[in-house]
Amino acid sequence: MAPVTSPEASGQAGSSFRVVLDDTRIRRALMRIAHEIVESTPDLGLLYLVAIPNGGVPLARKLAANLESLSGSRPQLGILDTTLYRDDLATRGTRPQLRRTEMPSSVDRGMVILVEDVVSTGRTIRAAMDALMDFGRPQSVRVVALVDRGHRELPIKIDYVGKNIPTQPGESVVFREVVSAESAEEQLEVVVETWEEPPGDASRAERTGEFA
DSSP: OBBBBSSGGGOOOEEEEEEOOOOHHHHHHHHHHHHHHHHHOOOOOOOOEEEEEETTTHHHHHHHHHHHHHSSSOEEEEEEEOOOOSOOOOHHHHHOOOOOOOOSSSSSEEEEEEEEEEEESHHHHHHHHHHGGGGGGOOEEEEEEEEEEOSSOOOOOOOOOEEOOOOOOTTEEEEEEEOOOOOEEEEEEEEEEEEEEEOOHHHHHHTTTTTT
């Protein structure tokens, strides 16, 4: 999730964008998802949120706060880098950039919920499930995605979704923080960015999360 100074500053050369989720709608979606999790979880004490960096981290923190406000109990929260578990490393042609992993405890017998910003092919979620097994054997694993943009390549199910945003070739869905001079508070938004260059450009895909 890359910060930008304003919505106008996000468009790169050869691209245009439109905002599909603003900060208010993101917060509403996360509260709705928190209600759904509370209703579908028999033992909230076993909940363990695992964020996939980078975009999943702020979402998981807000979701944890929502769950605490609803149930009075704050779930455990971890951060899990999936980079070395990807099945497309050999095709990228560049050295992968590792991100932090912070897992405060084992996931044994926990009810794990993976939190991701945008899900497309399902390969990141699959990698996260593989990485998760290094930290124990959870009782169950569910998935939260703020945005499901379709184009699945693996049979990955999203259990809780903020918004389904079907996209076309040449479009990317980007979750980002907006830094505004009018407000000191963090503002989040999701934009759909349309690229003029032909789809399938590996460098563009890597910049905008097309391997998700």
